[in-house]
Amino acid sequence: MKRRRTKTTRTSTGASRSSRSAAVRSPKRRSSPAQTEPAPKRWWRRGGSKIHRHGLFAAHDIPKGTLVIEYVGHRLTKAQGWDRAVSWQEKAHGTSKGAVYVFELNKRYDIDGNVPWNVARHINHSCEPNCEPEIKRGHIWIVALRDIAAGDELTYDYGYDFDLWDEHPCRCGTASCLGYIVGKQHRWRLRRLLEKKKLLKKRPLAA
Numbered sequence: 001m002k003r004r005r006t007k008t009t010r011t012s013t014g015a016s017r018s019s020r021s022a023a024v025r026s027p028k029r030r031s032s033p034a035q036t037e038p039a040p041k042r043w044w045r046r047g048g049s050k051i052h053r054h055g056l057f058a059a060h061d062i063p064k065g066t067l068v069i070e071y072v073g074h075r076l077t078k079a080q081g082w083d084r085a086v087s088w089q090e091k092a093h094g095t096s097k098g099a100v101y102v103f104e105l106n107k108r109y110d111i112d113g114n115v116p117w118n119v120a121r122h123i124n125h126s127c128e129p130n131c132e133p134e135i136k137r138g139h140i141w142i143v144a145l146r147d148i149a150a151g152d153e154l155t156y157d158y159g160y161d162f163d164l165w166d167e168h169p170c171r172c173g174t175a176s177c178l179g180y181i182v183g184k185q186h187r188w189r190l191r192r193l194l195e196k197k198k199l200l201k202k203r204p205l206a207a
C-alpha cells in the first residue's frame, strides 16, 4: 500500500488531526471536569451488529455525558503508530475485517487498540452517532453524546478524511448516511461528488 505524507492540522477543540486518512483517529480533547465520572457499572454488552460483525450495545439506559468505556491498548510513538495503522489496513484489505484501531492520543503517542482486552474496539461507525471519543487526562474515553436507550448499538463517527472515501462503504443505515464513511465535516464534499457522479441513492421520504 502506498504511504501518504502525514500533515497535521488543528481542530476547533485543539486536538491535532492527522491526514493519514482512515489510518489514525483523533478524539476530541476536553479539559472540563464537569462531565459525569465513570460509574462503577458496566454500560455495555457485546453482540452481533447489523452494521458490521460485532458491535457494542447499551446494557442499560445511558445518560448523556456518561463515560461509557475506555479505549485502551498499546501506547506507541507516532512512527510506530503510523506503521501499525498501515499494517492493519494492509491485512484487512479485501476482507471484511476491521482495519482501523489506531487513535491519536497526543503529539507524541498513539494508541493501538487492536488488543483482546480492548472491548471498545468493537464499536462501529455511524453517520448519526450516539457517542464520541474524548481524551481526558491522557485516557481515551467513549462518551455518550445524548441519552441512549438500553439495547441501542453504541457508535461514533470514525471521522475519516475525504481522500479515501470510496474504500470505506458505510452500512450504518441512518437517514443522513451517504453510503461511505467520511467525517461529518467532509460530508458536504462527498454529497456534491456523489451527485456529480449520479451515485447518490435517492431515499424514500420517511412516513
Ligand SMILES: C[S@@+](CC[C@H](N)C(=O)[O-])C[C@H]1O[C@@H](n2cnc3c(N)ncnc32)[C@H](O)[C@@H]1O
Pocket (backbone or CB within 6 Å): 049, 051, 052, 053, 054, 055, 096, 097, 098, 099, 100, 101, 121, 122, 123, 124, 125, 126, 169, 170, 171, 172, 181
Ligand atoms: C474497529 S472495527 C469495528 C468493530 C467490528 N465491527 C468488529 O466486529 O470488531 C472497524 C471496522 O468495522 C467495520 N465498520 C465499522 N463501522 C462500519 C460501518 N458503518 N459500515 C461498514 N463497516 C463498518 C469496518 O470494516 C471497519 O474497518
Ligand SMILES: [Zn+2]
Pocket (backbone or CB within 6 Å): 126, 127, 128, 170, 171, 172, 173, 174, 176, 177, 178, 179, 180, 181
Ligand atoms: Zn453511514
